[in-house]
Amino acid sequence: MTLTERLSMSELWQQFFFHLRAKRRSKATLTYYGCTQRIFGRFLVSAGLPQEARALTTAHLRAFMRSLEAGGLAPGGVHGHARAIRALFNWAHREELLAANPVQRLELPTLARVRLPTVNVELTKRLLAVSKTQGQPLRDAAMILTLFDTGVRVQELASLRTEDLLFERGLVRVMGKGHKERFVPIGGRAMQAVSAYLRRERAAAHAGVQHVFLGRGGLGLTKSGVTLRLLRLGECLELPRSACSPHTFRRGFAVEFLRNGGDVFTLQQIMGHANLEMTRRYVTFLDDDLKAAHLRFSPADRL
Template sequence: MTTEQLWEQFFYNLRVQRRSQATLSFYQVTRQKLAGYLTLEGYPQEVPGLTIQHLRSFVMWLEAQGLNPGGQHAHVRAVKALFNWSCREELITVNPATRLALPPLPRLRLPTVTSSETQRLLTTAKTWDQPLRDAAIIMMLFDTGLRVSELVKLTRQDLLAAQGLLRVRGGKGEKDRTVPIGTRTLTALGAYQRRERRPRWPHVEELLLSHRGEPLTRSGVGIRLARLSVASEMPRELTAPHAFRRGFAVEFLRNGGDVFTLQQIMGHASLDMTRRYVSFLDEDLKSAHLRFSPGDRL
């Protein structure tokens, strides 16, 4: 069986599992890169002839093309996912990616928005053409940790104000969940809905709308935050939607929340994903050590 045939069946399985378009696009890029490399080098397209050496040379080729470690890591994850699945489904008898190592990633501190930076953005938003909508976006991102794709899908029916909850539909992996929301954010949403939300058509149920009264898109949120960051004289990376998601996680833990609850709120499939946010709490860990140091208590 050729790698292309494996990819076809793998993609069919992903669609059956209702994986997101972003996930399909992620694997499609690797599919094209790997196929192009195998053709370029004249390496076997049949899986029995494809070895670990071929896959390792593919990774080296990616590096030589100038791809950063994060990009290399992503392609290797996709290759391993393809062959691991194919082996489990007994489409192949030997997995050429079993010993394919993931390239090491540099331990960089990813941009994370803080409370003071969120307040600066809210102050700037007050002077803009849709101040209530923009304030609602900023507060929701910082107060709930929603992914931007989840944010723009919210409808008015998903806001359960009496219970202090948001119903998040079709999150990552098409999993639904409920997310708590604070009173200040509820107040911001209420003000936006009463005074500024003007749908272009009666059937528009999405909660957040553009200035034309149409459902706001992911790119629309990103562009708005980028402009707000410039007006607030803040680095763009600090106001990217995912920087708010990290900021929510850090503040939640800093304020006494536990990783198990955080996992449920953020919709992480595993606790390992949630634990990564502990690394953002250097000063808090230092303070805790000063209070509880075993050495100082000898």
């Protein structure tokens, strides 16, 4: 029996994690796959299934997904674990660690297309107004406008350093997923808000602190720190948590960019999407614009 034939699931996961680290995948990505590894491992033991990777079949993987559904996991959670399993076995097959690929015929569960909330212009104005009542009003206003005007991810915002503010060029430099650097345009109002915060309110704990957005202690805000500030501002307006999360700003930027005449190809570059299909999803948010276009070009009305 060859080494690949004796390869256990534990060893296969270990090699997959080596691959992910070599590709410099984020800590969140590693945590995501680690969660599936633990749950899938417990399933194999409880179901008395083989521990050798080559012995697992499509039927075994379908049984795993059914067990998740029977355990009450939401469809989105089942879909997430299924994607992780697909990524693992597709990689193993490409690397010739497995002769057969059990996920080749594994269907992902169908997810309902639920419209997620977005931040719009009116809500942004309300958040800016309430930020004036907070302990660090200039910082909060600068964060709100930067998120809404650039569409950066929350981790990208939290990681911004003063050297990344290329305001003379109207850009900010961000480090995206996979440690991919990109330059994102930023408008005049957002730049003014950030500049006012830097001049009048930002107080670093020491000279070595280079992060743009700081907490009360003078150290850089973390990803969770930014999220908490946005949620607190939303609570002041009695908004649900889902209405003021960092990603609602990202979605809001994309929708407003398209609504104001931007094209999906430019939007893809700004948002740092790996493929255009990810960007095209935001077109579905333009219901009012599609209705207006139909009013102008309705075939029946033109009879």
